[in-house]
Every structure is written in C-alpha cells, then in structure tokens.
Amino acid sequence: MPQDNSRDNADCLTYQTLTPKMAWLLAAPHTWPASILPVLIAAACAWAATGTLSITMTFTLLVICILMQSAVNTFNDYFDYVKGTDSVEDNVEESDAILIYNNVNPKSALWLAVGMLAVAFLLGIYPIVVAGVTPLIIALIGALVVVLYSGGKTPISYLPIGELVSGGVMGGLIPLACFQVLTGVLEPLMLVWAIPTIIGVGLIMLTNNTCDIEKDIAARRSTLSVKIGREKAVKLYHALLAIWVVAIIVIILIWYTGGVVVLPFMLLASYPLLRALLNNPIIPQSRIGAMAQVCSVNIALGSFYAAAIFASGVTLAL
Numbered sequence: 224m225p226q227d228n229s230r231d232n233a234d235c236l237t238y239q240t241l242t243p244k245m246a247w248l249l250a251a252p253h254t255w256p257a258s259i260l261p262v263l264i265a266a267a268c269a270w271a272a273t274g275t276l277s278i279t280m281t282f283t284l285l286v287i288c289i290l291m292q293s294a295v296n297t298f299n300d301y302f303d304y305v306k307g308t309d310s311v312e313d314n315v316e317e318s319d320a321i322l323i324y325n326n327v328n329p330k331s332a333l334w335l336a337v338g339m340l341a342v343a344f345l346l347g348i349y350p351i352v353v354a355g356v357t358p359l360i361i362a363l364i365g366a367l368v369v370v371l372y373s374g375g376k377t378p379i380s381y382l383p384i385g386e387l388v389s390g391g392v393m394g395g396l397i398p399l400a401c402f403q404v405l406t407g408v409l410e411p412l413m414l415v416w417a418i419p420t421i422i423g424v425g426l427i428m429l430t431n432n433t434c435d436i437e438k439d440i441a442a443r444r445s446t447l448s449v450k451i452g453r454e455k456a457v458k459l460y461h462a463l464l465a466i467w468v469v470a471i472i473v474i475i476l477i478w479y480t481g482g483v484v485v486l487p488f489m490l491l492a493s494y495p496l497l498r499a500l501l502n503n504p505i506i507p508q509s510r511i512g513a514m515a516q517v518c519s520v521n522i523a524l525g526s527f528y529a530a531a532i533f534a535s536g537v538t539l540a541l
Contacts, residue, residue: 241331245321249300249332250293250339256518257393257427258292259285260525261420265401267529268416271479271536273406283349284401287362290343292393295369297336299380302373304329306442340366354404361400368392383447385432390425416474419528422467423521429460430517434510457505464497464520471528475535482531489527496520 262285270276304322322329344362351359368388372379379388398417403409432439432446433456439449448456471489475482500516503509 237326238328238331239326241327241335245325245327246335248321249297249335251296252293253515253518254296254427255289255292256521256525257389257424258288258397260423260521260529261394261397261417262288262401263525263529264417264420264532265398265413266405267532267536268398268413269402269405271532272408272410274536277405280350280353280405281401283346284404287343287346287350288393288397288401290339290346291365291369294336294339294343295372297332297339298369299373301329301332301336302378304332340369350404354407357409358400358404361396361403365392365396381444381446383445383450386425386428386447389428390421390423394421394424412478416478416532418470418474419467420525422463422470423525426460426463426467427514427517427521429456429463430505430513431510433457433460433505434507434513437507453505460505461501464501467524468493468497471524471531475528475531479532479535481535481537482533485527485531485534489524489531492527493520493523496523 262281265284266276266281300322321327322332344366347359347362368379372385372388379385395414395417398420399409399413402413429448432448433453436446436448436453436456439446451459468490472486475486496516496519500513500520503513503516505513
C-alpha cells in the first residue's frame with residue numbers, strides 16, 4: 224500500500240524556486256497534441272461547414288485548451304507526488320517528473336495549475352460573449368473533470384473509466400464546444416466527427432496505464448489495464464489503433480469526400496509510426512518510447528484528418 228507522503232510538509236526553507244523552465248516542463252508540452260488536435264479538427268469542420276473561420280477566435284480557443292491540458296498535467300504531477308505514487312523507478316524521464324527530480328515545493332505546482340485554469344477562464348470570456356453560455360457550460364464540465372481526474376478521495380485516474388473520460392472530454396467535448404463557438408451552431412454530429420480524436424486522446428491514457436500496470440497495482444489503482452491485464456489491454460490497444468484509422472477514412476468518405484485525396488498520404492505517413500507502436504510491448508521499460516510514439520501517431524493522423532476536412536471545404540468553395 225502506498226504511503227501518504229508528507230513531502231509537501233517538509234521545511235520550505237530547503238525548497239528550490241519553481242523556475243519558468245520547471246513550469247514549462249510541468250505543463251508537459253509533449254502532451255499538447257491532446258488539446259491542439261481537437262481544436263484543429265473543430266476548426267476544419269467549421270471551415271467546411273461555413274466557408275469562413277475566425278483566426279482570432281480559433282487561436283483563443285487553442286490557448287484556452289492548451290492551458291487546461293497543462294493544468295491537468297500539473298495537477299496530476301502534484302497529486303501523484305504528494306500521495307507518493309511517483310518515484311525515480313517508474314521509467315519516467317527527468318524532464319517529465321519535475322517534482323521527483325527537483326526539490327521544489329509541491330504547493331508551487333498546485334498554485335501553478337490553479338493559475339492556468341484561472342487564465343483559461345478569463346480568456347473564455349471572449350468566446351462566451353460571442354457564442355453565449357453553451358461553451359461556458361461545456362467548459363465548466365471540463366474544469367470539473369480536470370479537478371476530479373487527479374484530486375479527491377477516489378480520482379478518476381484511479382478508475383477503469385480514465386480513458387473514456389479523458390477521451391470523451393478532451394477529444395469530444397472540446398471539438399463540440401469549439402465548433403459551436405466558431406459557427407454559432409451546437410452540432411451533435413460534431414461528436415461523430417470527433418471519434419478519431421476521442422480515440423487518440425484515450426489511447427494516450429491507455430498507453431500510460433498499460434505501461435504502469437505493476438505500479439498502479441501497488442498504488443491500488445483500478446485502471447482499465449489493471450482490471451483486464453496486460454495481454455487483453457494490448458489486444459484492445461491494437462484494435463483501437465485500427466478503429467482509429469478506419470474511423471477517419473469512413474468519416475471522410477461519408478461527410479468530407481473532397482478530402483479523399485489526402486487519405487493515401489495519411490496512410491503512407493502514418494504507417495511506419497503505427498507499425499512501431501504495434502511492435503511496442505507496452506511495458507514499464509518501453510514506457511518512454513511508447514508515449515512518444517502514441518503522441519507522434521496522434522499528430523500524424525490528426526493533422527492529415529484535419530487537412531482532409533479542410534481540403535473538402537476548399538473543394539466545396541470552388
């Protein structure tokens with residue numbers, strides 16, 4: 224059973240200052256595709272639907288989502304650190320475990336995360352003024368999930384619904400809200416068009432949890448991977464990779480046929496990345512490589528998916 228660490232109660236006089244570089248690393252920019260790509264997909268769908276796109280609003284939405292993603296990452300590092308569930312033996316890079324490898328007051332990380340959320344909500348005033356209360360309601364749901372994901376007596380990250388919640392909120396609700404802000408229409412079909420981003424974001428979490436099965440068992444986490452075991456988790460993982468690619472192709476063929484020309488390039492570019500990820504055993508020792516690979520696949524598939532939708536919009540305009 225993990226000990227309830229009292230690391231944050233140590234003598235604060237011995238703490239290092241939380242530097243801008245440390246804050247940047249706590250924000251974990253390598254995970255930002257999980258927030259950037261949903262906005263990009265929503266922007267592409269908005270362009271295809273209306274033929275217009277506000278660059279200012281799109282950029283604002285992008286910054287808001289990056290700040291919320293960074294807050295999630297920082298909250299997660301903070302709660303894992305103070306609960307003692309992270310250690311140097313967990314196959315994490317030094318740049319990805321600031322609180323473990325640096326003698327920084329964890330409360331500085333907590334306030335950094337709170338500050339990120341506060342700035343995100345301040346920036347959110349602009350979309351709310353333009354689009355009404357709908358994005359505010361969706362944002363409040365997202366903020367609640369941010370806090371419950373890592374905090375509370377039983378965090379969402381400790382349950383077998385972490386992949387579904389993170390994928391549904393970041394990969395589904397973000398595109399839904401962004402599309403509504405950019406077009407003025409709350410389009411339920413956006414949740415269908417967002418299926419690839421829902422899967423992509425969920426797979427980032429599934430990668431991490433499958434690599435961390437042994438660590439999570441010791442910490443009494445009941446993640447999906449812990450519940451079904453590594454063998455079944457890897458099979459599910461491979462199946463979702465295939466569904467991810469198929470979903471993009473089907474959506475383009477049904478709704479964005481003008482972008483079909485992009486699909487061969489997507490398959491050619493993503494094949495070596497997908498093959499490398501399929502060959503990864505998803506074990507603790509390959510965790511660093513697996514996380515880099517799944518983020519690379521997110522970038523490749525997400526970018527080409529957005530390009531196909533944009534291409535469809537251009538075709539309609541012509």
